[in-house]
Ligand code: ADP
């Protein structure tokens with residue numbers, strides 16, 4: 001691997017980080033702001049701490065990823081953002097409004113596509129709009145009639161290669177096609193913020209790669225505010241503007257990476273030496289965290305250290 005020392009100098013990376021305007025200087029409030037979220041699941045006599053003082057933000061039109069060990073509390077955090085669970089401590093704000101414990105503010109794409117088998121692809125895609133309170137968004141003005149919404153959904157289905165399957169039922173679609181339909185359902189929901197919980201983890205490697213490229217192009221066209229959970233470091237680096245790395249349970253944010261690669265991004269970026277170096281570095285963090293989880297005391301103390309100087313921000 002040949003690295004250009006200048007590419008990886010702390011100076012260069014610090015410049016990359018400054019390219020994103022700091023929150024406190026931004027005039028518009030974040031699309032999503034989590035402020036000191038803590039939650040423990042309480043059973044009769046015991047308590048399972050799952051989230052520990054988690055703070056993060058997604059600015060309007062930003063693609064932000066959460067990465068962390070399995071069982072660390074990522075899906076629980078989504079349930080809190082979606083208002084299905086209430087945190088014991090902390091607040092959730094969307095566009096500056098406190099929405100802690102409230103439902104209906106986000107669109108959500110789960111790990112499994114969760115399409116209704118008795119509804120056609122088109123009717124599944126339209127479901128997000130039926131279930132949400134109608135309000136104006138850039139994608140969906142309130143006055144849109146049902147016929148117009150169907151027309152629009154059909155055009156989107158064409159765009160993502162599902163046109164011929166609009167009237168087909170989900171069981172006739174491949175895994176990747178079902179995920180595209182589930183993504184469209186979330187995209188066409190009127191809520192501005194999309195939460196995507198490991199949407200590609202059930203797909204085979206080739207389909208997953210295709211879907212990543214597809215999502216990248218779709219997002220670059222639409223620029224919705226996205227919070228994305230993934231296990232894959234490469235996926236996070238390819239797609240995100242910023243990545244929050246979570247510790248093992250109870251999850252807290254141990255690193256924040258402002259991804260320095262310009263957009264539009266394409267698959268070739270994964271061969272860039274800087275990409276490979278970031279991947280290597282983040283893999284090291286994840287491995288340390290896993291060892292800490294497994295009780296390997298030798299490296300416990302090194303989890304929060306950043307000695308490489310390539311400019312990530314340990315917290
Ligand atoms: P991740 O999505 O990071 O894999 P989860 O958020 O699903 O992790 O789960 C975090 C931890 O919380 C796990 O140990 C899980 O067993 C536990 N957990 C999740 N939901 C509940 C619940 N409703 N009641 C009790 N424990 C739960």
Ligand code: MG
Pocket residue numbers: 074075076
């Ligand atoms: Mg999960």
